[in-house]
Amino acid sequence: MKFPSIFRTSKPMRFDIKPRYYDPVKEEIDQRTQKIKRELQADGALPMGDDNEDDILRDYGSSLRGAFTAGSQIKGRQSSPLTSAGLIRLVIFVVLIGALFGYVYYGPDAIYAMLYLMGGIALVVFFFRLRTNSKRK
Incomplete structure (x- = not known):
């Protein structure tokens, strides 16, 4: 039984998580197409578009993403059999x-x-x- 009070007691906080859908394959495809598009624009094959800096920075975010799933070395890194x-x-x-x-x-x-x-x-x-x-x- 609770006695009436003029003070409010705090209630425990509830855990509330809102799930987000994440598709790594779709994200990787989008990043590759944007990168190829920028390379073609730099070569002059495509007209220059309205690319903002956020897209450019997002493309070069992580060099490790997909490196382990591909089963190959990280691109740009040379290794010889003597140093493996x-x-x-x-x-x-x-x-x-x-x-x-x-x-x-x-x-x-x-x-x-x-x-x-x-x-x-x-x-x-x-x-x-x-x-x-x-x-x-």
Whole structure:
């Protein structure tokens, strides 16, 4: 039972969410068509239109959108097979397995031999990188 009062008591706030419909495929198609339209206008194939700055800024908003779903690299980024993470992991794995089997069959001398071999290869690679950098300058 509630007693009459001249003061108003606060009621708990209710959670009210208004759902919005979002279609990522349609948005991506719209962005691509706008980008192609601007490129054609820049080349002179289409007459210049009434593009405002909001459309231009919205087009260059996120470079990652759709990059993972396409299954390819981000455009504009060059990668060589020598710097890819998969190849580096493979080389490390092969070296570790070789060191393990070398240690089992030949003892610690095999690990020392592998360390000297890897050090020599690292020095040769470092020498060639220095040589190519000095040619560029």
